[in-house]
Amino acid sequence: MTAPQGVAAWAEVDLAAIRSNTATLRNASGVDVMAVVKADAYGHGLIESARAAREGGATWLGTAFVNEALALRAAGDEGLLLAWLHPQGADLSGAMSANIDVSVSSVQLLGQVIDAARAVGRVARVHLKADSGLSRGGASSSEWDELVALAVRAQRSGAIEIVALWSHVAFGDEPFHPAVDAQAGAFDRACSAAASAGVGDVLRHFSSSGPALRRPDLAFDIVRPGLAVYGLSPGAAVGEASELGLRPAMTLRSTVAQVKSVEAGVGVSYSYRYTTAQATRLALIPIGYADGIPRAATNQGPLLVGGQRTQIAGTVCMDQVVVDLGPQSSVSVGDEVVVFGDGIDGAPTAADWAHASGTIVYEIITRIGPRVARVYVDDAQR
Numbered sequence: 001m002t003a004p005q006g007v008a009a010w011a012e013v014d015l016a017a018i019r020s021n022t023a024t025l026r027n028a029s030g031v032d033v034m035a036v037v038k039a040d041a042y043g044h045g046l047i048e049s050a051r052a053a054r055e056g057g058a059t060w061l062g063t064a065f066v067n068e069a070l071a072l073r074a075a076g077d078e079g080l081l082l083a084w085l086h087p088q089g090a091d092l093s094g095a096m097s098a099n100i101d102v103s104v105s106s107v108q109l110l111g112q113v114i115d116a117a118r119a120v121g122r123v124a125r126v127h128l129k130a131d132s133g134l135s136r137g138g139a140s141s142s143e144w145d146e147l148v149a150l151a152v153r154a155q156r157s158g159a160i161e162i163v164a165l166w167s168h169v170a171f172g173d174e175p176f177h178p179a180v181d182a183q184a185g186a187f188d189r190a191c192s193a194a195a196s197a198g199v200g201d202v203l204r205h206f207s208s209s210g211p212a213l214r215r216p217d218l219a220f221d222i223v224r225p226g227l228a229v230y231g232l233s234p235g236a237a238v239g240e241a242s243e244l245g246l247r248p249a250m251t252l253r254s255t256v257a258q259v260k261s262v263e264a265g266v267g268v269s270y271s272y273r274y275t276t277a278q279a280t281r282l283a284l285i286p287i288g289y290a291d292g293i294p295r296a297a298t299n300q301g302p303l304l305v306g307g308q309r310t311q312i313a314g315t316v317c318m319d320q321v322v323v324d325l326g327p328q329s330s331v332s333v334g335d336e337v338v339v340f341g342d343g344i345d346g347a348p349t350a351a352d353w354a355h356a357s358g359t360i361v362y363e364i365i366t367r368i369g370p371r372v373a374r375v376y377v378d379d380a381q382r
Contacts, residue, residue: 003336008286008319009254010373013044015052016380017247021231022056024245029212029219034060034082034205036226038068043292043368044230044250047075048376053229054079062224066095066102073098082127085137092116096124101163105129105138107147114159124160126151128199130190132167132183132206144190145197152198164203164222165191172208173235175215184218210238231342232350232361248349250365251341252372256305256333258284259325268322269314274299276313281325285337288319292368293339294357301356302348306335309346311356340364 035058041049060080063069069083084103093116117124131138154160167187171177204220209228231248233241268274301312313324338347
């Protein structure tokens with residue numbers, strides 16, 4: 001692909017891949033899909049990715065924060081939306097006015113939601129969240145009965161509508177881990193307790209990407225995939241993306257900015273963490289840790305430079321990295337660089353970068369910075 005004019009690095013996002021992945025997830029789970037588009041759609045671009053997920057069959061969209069959901073409404077999305085993380089001062093009344101569902105995981109938050117709904121004269125659409133074992137958000141087992149009882153009372157008064165009950169998996173990257181079944185059991189008990197307390201026939205959702213792909217028995221009514229929507233596997237225990245029918249949607253690209261010849265024994269980049277072993281050619285790539293390249297990838301980050309597989313030589317800098325091409329390389333200024341993509345033709349993948357940096361794929365894709373241009377393509381032929 002030709003580099004966008006004046007851009008040092010760009011992320012090419014294939015919207016057809018997002019549509020295809022969403023359809024794959026719906027087929028694998030057999031239920032409705034809530035495509036998670038928080039964090040700028042995992043770095044892929046909120047509005048464009050959300051539209052593609054809808055076109056792929058996503059009945060719901062999920063965001064962490066209300067402001068993300070409000071941005072979707074402002075862009076014209078009129079479908080079912082859930083926002084689940086509400087810091088102090090969150091615009092809950094705005095969520096009510098925009099018909100955005102909100103998660104409630106504590107008695108205190110339920111009170112805030114009721115107040116916000118009454119302030120704008122709307123009925124709040126609420127998903128009650130149970131902590132089934134992640135010990136993060138959600139009402140613990142000791143708090144659940146009180147929360148449900150108050151929510152039922154609020155529903156009878158017309159302040160809220162209980163739309164769903166939900167929880168979140170601690171081992172989404174290991175869908176057959178015993179803890180997943182233990183959590184599913186705890187969630188089942190929470191749902192039964194809610195039914196006994198007067199909660200009617202409501203939706204239930206529990207599964208993230210891994211269980212959505214590999215545990216249809218835990219699909220309930222909705223699955224909430226995030227990473228898999230963008231064509232990536234959560235982990236080895238889930239399987240390779242290609243085996244799961246997923247297509248990576250993002251390819252991170254740059255171009256060679258400079259090539260120079262140096263002698264053996266020359267220190268490269270800050271603190272000379274790399275020294276040339278022979279007379280060689282070095283290439284400068286204008287992308288660095290300010291753009292999302294992990295500094296932990298020093299001397300390790302894989303790159304495809306002008307069709308040549310190589311890796312970063314020396315310290316990752318704020319705006320640039322260097323690679324050692326070897327003495328015989330024909331790479332020249334302007335040649336394309338693939339930082340990561342679908343792995344075809346020798347290109348590194350986001351999983352390769354996660355391994356090289358000692359982190360997870362989620363971090364690799366979500367940390368791509370704002371000065372990296374997003375370029376959208378629609379390659380249905382891939």
